[in-house]
Amino acid sequence: MAGIALGLHGGCGTLERSLQSEADWAESREHIALALRAGWKILSSGGTALDAVQATVVMMEDSPHFNAGHGAALTARAEHELDAAIMDGNNLAAGAVCMVRRVRNPIEAARAVLDGATAVLLAGDAADEFAASVGVSMVDPSYFTTQRRIDALLLLQQLAQTGAFVPATEAEKHGTVGAVARDANGHLAAATSTGGFNNKPPGRIGDSPIIGAGTYAHDGICAVSCTGQGEIFIRRVAAYDLAARMQYGGQSLQDAANTLVFDTLASHKIGAGMVTLGATGNPFAPYNTLGMYRGWITTEGDMTVATHAELHNIGKA
């Protein structure tokens, strides 16, 4: 398949390498590779970019290593409120859900909204109910909870009670997952899914489910999924700003993405990253933190997985 390409991120919140066990690190990289293969299987058999980004994000949601689906962050009330969005660059169709609590894979609920809802963005119980009504798989909220998130929440809350200043680690702040793809017909798509951040205020909606903030795709221009402090991405309309810099400003994908990550967003003193893909060429995934879980398969079929600066060439997909 000529021109197909796939990229993903698992959040720009990697731990320092010295704080992560070899086994944990290896498994997170393996899960990235599995997610890439899930999307690539669709693209390489002539499937759509939309299906590919969904399949990729489902695998990331299912992994406990990333802050989406199983393994998602907890709110200050120790509950899960999950957000996701998906966009089809072919027709600018989009679907998103926020504050869902029972959909096993929030990206599947977002896709159901894209396919069948009158709304583009559905929230809360109504979003769960809509997803259930169209056959999306539902779970008890406890499915999402991992011991790591419970421990992290308790630590944050205990330290807060002592009055100590407790900066959340980047790993707790930015665990969003996302994917971008281009299919054999040249169509682009983007998808993003997140649990937000640990100890987040209930009712807080970040950039992930906001079209133009955390997620955007437009054929002929770019597809992008963002990770980082969502409030800044909302105020900067970051995902659409990438497209606008290219469409109206004539910037290259790389120049536009670098300007956003290292200048516009970094000026707010936040960790930021994104996975991007243009109308041609390969995924580009800049970040300004210690590391970003990420991976891509190029138009040549070469797969790369990375967590920090070092790139791990996995060979042919």
Add this chain to the structure above:
Amino acid sequence: MAGIALGLHGGCGTLERSLQSEADWAESREHIALALRAGWKILSSGGTALDAVQATVVMMEDSPHFNAGHGAALTARAEHELDAAIMDGNNLAAGAVCMVRRVRNPIEAARAVLDGATAVLLAGDAADEFAASVGVSMVDPSYFTTQRRIDALLLLQQLAQTGAFVPATEAEKHGTVGAVARDANGHLAAATSTGGFNNKPPGRIGDSPIIGAGTYAHDGICAVSCTGQGEIFIRRVAAYDLAARMQYGGQSLQDAANTLVFDTLASHKIGAGMVTLGATGNPFAPYNTLGMYRGWITTEGDMTVATHAELHNIGKA
């Protein structure tokens, strides 16, 4: 005060003039004038654009003629779910709420989020609770309900049961209110508030509370508040697209707004309108429907109120 200016819209969903009584029409125009005067009083005494758009929108929320606050549309469950956003072009600070049910003036809740929340966008009960915690005035949800909205909802639902195709009138679809202002220091601000549309699905979030979709302000570029079918404004990232066309594409405010309303948005076969304001000059409020409740006060202090094509010059503010 040199350079100050103020504009508002009350939705691009006016009835045909022949379907609206003289008394109803006159009072809606009077309420627009009152809202303009509320914002102008702040601007002309040296206050901020942010305070001015808030005060203007509060007056529109308090009027039963517009679909925001008192007089808001009802969901398919005959409840109110209110959305609002406000943005300060000076520092790109923003606050928004969605699905609030008990805040008397949703724009005041959005302002409270801007001023004091860690989030930019707060949803549902948590947003009501946050607003109450910082002293925003709360009401019983019945405060928002007017007989007109009850009648319209019942009619829509009765006709739907008969299987008849029932297009909602533009008046029921697009009643959002919004304002833009420039203050004596050249700062811009925008605010939007809405009840959504009558018989909307519960949990549906439109463009109004989405920064970059229905609301945006950036000093030196533009301020904008949108009205129309929110799903398309979200997919088109309409409010930020206006700014991007100007900032990256070098388009004038008028050219960019006209392109959006009469080309980009109209291509989706929707009613659309917006009130816009640039770094200099006067408000510009294009719409592609039969009419749009709107009004503005120019840098010369001249006030205009309009509902359909005809402009009503009110004289000096």
